[in-house]
Amino acid sequence: MKLSDPRANRSRQALLNAGIEVFLINPNASLTEVAAIAGVGRATLYRHFETREQLIQELARESLTLTDKATEPLKAKNLKGRAAIEALLHAVMPLANRFHFLLSLWSIAENDPEVTGIYNRQLAELAQLVEQGKQAGEINTNLTTTWIVTMIDSLIYAGWYLVRARECDATEAAESAVQTLFSGISA
Incomplete structure (x- = not known):
């Protein structure tokens, strides 16, 4: 079956959707569990994905x-520094319910050079925004850009965790991340 075959495409998408659903509940789930939720047989599964990894x-x-x-429209607005970072946090928090499972499976995902390349590019773009904020006097220049980028990345994952746990919604998570990042936790 060719990947351009509509039936093969449906099966692949069903496996991807099932993978998200299954891994959200159980990050240690097997491919067999994913295939069962996707409603496809093992042969179809292995035609698309030979391994869980x-x-x-x-x-x-x-x-x-x-x-x-999610962040592409922000680039069109040509936002810089703090405004761009705030908009980015609001843009990515709604993805929590779809990708929270990556928190526990990142060690597998990062073994893919393409995944690592995309992620590193995204972090580099975020570093540029931090540098813009520093130059505009909006971000503390005493903190390294690497520290700030890592903190923003961690705030995104913290927000995704809390949204997934239903402790808050995506808007609250984004607003809390912005407040924590730019105002800290002091009263």
């Missing part, structure tokens, strides 16, 4: 691509 890496690529799509 391949499926996880494909889901990570999809996650990073959707993150790019």
Whole structure:
């Protein structure tokens, strides 16, 4: 079956959707569990993904691509520094329910050079925004850009965790991340 075959495409998409669903509940789930939820047989599963790692890496690529799509409109607005970072946090928090499972499976995902390449590019773009904020006097120049980028990345994952746990919604998570980042936690 060719990948351009509509039936093969439906099966592949069903496996990706099932992978997200299954890994959200159980990050240690097997490919057999994913195939069962997708409603496809093992032969179809293995035609698309020979290993669990391949499926996880494909889901990570999809996650990073959707993150790019969520932030693309921000680039068109030509936002800089703090404004761009605030908009970015609001744009990516709604992805929590779809990609929270990557928190526990990142060690598998990052073994894919394409995943690592996309992620490193995204971090470099974030570093540029931090540098712009520093130059505009909006961000503390005493902190390294690497520290700030890592903190923003961690705030995104913290927000995704809390949204997934239903402790808050995506808007609250983004607003809390912005407040924590730019005002700290002091009263």
